[in-house]
Amino acid sequence: xxxxxxxxxxxxxxxxxxxxxxxxxxxxxxxxxxxxxxxxxxxxxxxxxxxxxxxxxxxxxxxxxxxxxxxxxxxxxxxxx
Numbered sequence: 001x002x003x004x005x006x007x008x009x010x011x012x013x014x015x016x017x018x019x020x021x022x023x024x025x026x027x028x029x030x031x032x033x034x035x036x037x038x039x040x041x042x043x044x045x046x047x048x049x050x051x052x053x054x055x056x057x058x059x060x061x062x063x064x065x066x067x068x069x070x071x072x073x074x075x076x077x078x079x080x081x
Contacts, residue, residue, distance in 0.1 A: 006025065
């Protein structure tokens with residue numbers, strides 16, 4: 001996960017304007033901190049837990065979809081006739 005920018009000691013001898021352009025590489029530096037890893041784990045668990053309630057193989061889920069969205073399942077037309 002960690003990624004350090006490329007660095008060459010010879011760059012210290014370059015002109016100031018050229019060195020300034022080289023400094024832009026710092027934007028690609030990544031240092032994963034424990035708080036970021038903790039947040040990633042929390043979001044990942046939240047997403048996975050959300051999928052549990054929407055299991056399309058579950059009979060309960062099918063009943064809920066049919067009750068909540070009768071137009072999608074064609075049951076609305078059968079009720080009116």
